[in-house]
Amino acid sequence: MSALPVATSREVRSQARRLMRQHPRELAFSLSLHVLATLAGLVAPQLLGHLVQEADGAVDDVTSIALVICAAVVAQATLTRFAILASLKLGEKVLARLREEFVGRVLTLPMSTVEKAGSGELITRTTRDIDVLAHTVQMAVPDSLVAFATVALTLGAIVLTAPVLILPCLIAVPVLWLSTRWYLRRARAGYLRANAAYAQLTGGLGETVDGARTVDAFGLADSRFARVNKDIAESYEAERRTLYLRSVYLPIADTGYMLPVAGTLLIGGLLYLGGHVSLAAVTTVTLYVQQLIGPVDRLLYWMDELQVGGASFARILGVEAVSETSGDGRPGAVEESGQGIVVSGVRHAYREGTDVLTDVNLKVEPGERLAIVGPSGAGKSTLGRLLAGVQPPSGGTITVGGKPLAQLPLSERRKLVMLVTQEHHVFRGTLRDNLLIARPRARDEALEEALRVVDAWQWAEELGLDTEVGSGATALAPGQAQQLALARLVLADPRTVVLDEATSLLDPRAARHLERALAQVLEGRTVIAIAHRLHTAHDADRVVVMEDGQVTEAGRHDELLGQGGPYARLWHSWHAGKAAPAD
Structure with a gap:
């Protein structure tokens, strides 16, 4: 099962209609050209039927009829060319809007959703599903419109030529109807399963590549290889299922649309012998039916592609279902209120029935420096994520300025x-x-100041602000990357900062110096520090101690030391560890 929602068939159809309605002129122009091209293609069979009917006495008309047929063919080719061009332009506009909307939705996904979905699922929807949908929009939709218009107008021409000869065409209806219904009832689920299996395969490969050093260090190559083989097997089975559906459906459908040709010749011949229809009508209708094979064949072919594209479209639209609830407060209303963060009866569980936090109550005053300490596994980082709004609590409320943070x-x-x-x-x-991620319009002077605050200007100046960094370029050391993140924080200048081991990758002396510098920069801001280095707690206005997902103590450093409780034990244990001789 996919970790992200998938849109229903009704939602897919609704969104497709919405996209089409956004370009009414382009759509009308494209359809008009397709209709004119199809009408031009109906001229030749009519004239050829006339030639056959009058073959023994209309020799003088052959040249003029041939010229008209040539003109009709040229007109059809020209109109078809411009019709396809117009359809492709329309498809590109629709696809561009889809891509923009999808990227916008992905970038606003809650972090909890991103982490739960995993990289493989998001990468697959962003790459493979978009590519599949692009092929569908650019090729399948325009060609299907052409084929559908051709079939509809050709059937209309058959009715106008000889209504009784429409009956042989109906031979194919039961065959095509039943086979198509059988296929459509199974295709959507099959293609959704194939896409989900591909996402799982992508995620597994990504994990193996990202964790290559760990895989090598612990000799996990065989187990990771087995995982990849398992994912490949599941993807293979999913693809094999869709292949089976196509291998059953397409041969039956091919037989179905060939039957009308034989039926028209047989029944038309009998009706001609009985004097019910003319030879010209039989010839014309036979040519029309023969002409239908191409469009019907394309419809059947693109029907499969439309199912693939529809499944990808459903997965892309599914991201829209993961939307964060917006509050009704105007921007800035919370800041003007001057109120702090209030945690009331909060509990949280990553898995149903296993609470990580239980009945947490806490109030953080504006401008307060709060330290959250406790043993590993006490729930400190989880509480930090909830306080930052990364995840909503499973129960209880967290409000900022009286407003629910999650809303x-x-x-x-x-x-x-x-x-x-x-x-x-x-x-x-x-x-x-x-650096400009945090403040896009910041000048170099502001960037330099932020880097100086976090003690990063020396190496940044040597490197140069225009140096390419990141994957495939100049690699930054873990400590430098941490300083870069803290420089972004200085530039962003938020009202409340939650620091979860934010200086852990620096050596203790550098971390201590950096924390003091940050304290000066963040003066007047609310700072919530989650740390194992208890000097942070020593400098805080208030200390909150967490044990087993609950707040067990809260107060100033000196007060808690005097009480001799959990904080005092942590403090003495930490100092004892600092005093222990190195090996």
Whole structure:
């Protein structure tokens, strides 16, 4: 099963109609050209039927009829060329809008959803599904429109030529109807399963590549190889299922649309012998039916592609279902209120029935420096993520300025609260580009000041702001990447900062110096620090101690030491560890 939702068939059809309605002129122009091209293609069979009917006495008309046929063929080719061009232009416009909307939705996904979905699922929807949909929009939809218009107008021409000869064409209806219904009832599920299996395969390969050093260090090559083989086998079975559907459906359909040709010749011949239809009508209708084979064949072929494209479209639209609820407060309303963060009865579970946090109650005053400490596994980082709005709590409420944090628009939430962890990402681009993420219009003077605050200007100046960094370019050391993330924090200047081991990759002395520098820069801001280095707690206005997902103590450093409780034990244990001689 996919970790992200998949749109229903009704939603896919609704969105497709919406996209088409956004370009009414282009759509009408394209359809008009297709109709004119089809009408031009109906001229030749009529004239050829006339020639056959009058073959023994209309020799003088052959040249003129041939010229008309040639003109009709040229007109059809010209109109078809411009019709396809118009359809492709329309398809590109629709595809461009789809891509823009999809990227916009992906970039606003909650972090909890991104982490739960995994990289393979998102990468597959962003790459493979978009590519499949592009092929469908650019090729399948226009060609299907041409084929459908040709079939409809050709059947109309048959009715006008000899209504009784439409009956042989109906021979194919039961065959095509039943086989198509059988196929469509199974195709959507089959293609969705194939896409999900491909996403799982992509995710597994990505994990193996990203964790290559760990795989090598622990000798996990065989187990990872087995995982990849398992994913390949599942993807193979899923693809084999869709291949089976096509191998059953297409031969039956091919037989179905060949039957009308034989039926028209047989029944038409009998009707001609009985004097019910003319030879010209039989000839013309036979040519029309023969002419239908190509469009019907294309319809059947593209029907399969449309199912593939529809499955990809459903997966792309499924991202839209993962939307964050927007609040009704105006931007800035929370900041003007001057109220802090209030945590009331919060509990949280990553898996149903296994609470990581239980009945947490906490109030963080504006401008307060709060330290959250506790043993590993106490729930400190989880609480930090909830306080930053990365994830909503499973129960209880977290409010900022009286408003539920989870219901604030993402743009407003990030101005109010920002989380900095020990996990940082350096984007491929210049060092300047990586800093401008936080403040796009910042000048180089502001970038330099931010780098100086986090003690990074020395190496940044040597490197140069225009140096390419990131994957495939100049690699930054873990400590440098952490300083870069903290420089972004300085530039972003949020009202509340949650620091979750944000200086853990620096040596203790450098980390201590950096924390003091940040304290000066963040003066007046609310700072929530989650740390194992308890000097952070010593400098804080208040310390909160967590154990087993609950707040067990809260107070100033000196007060908690005097109480001799969990914080005092942590403090003495930490100091004892610092005093222990190195091996």
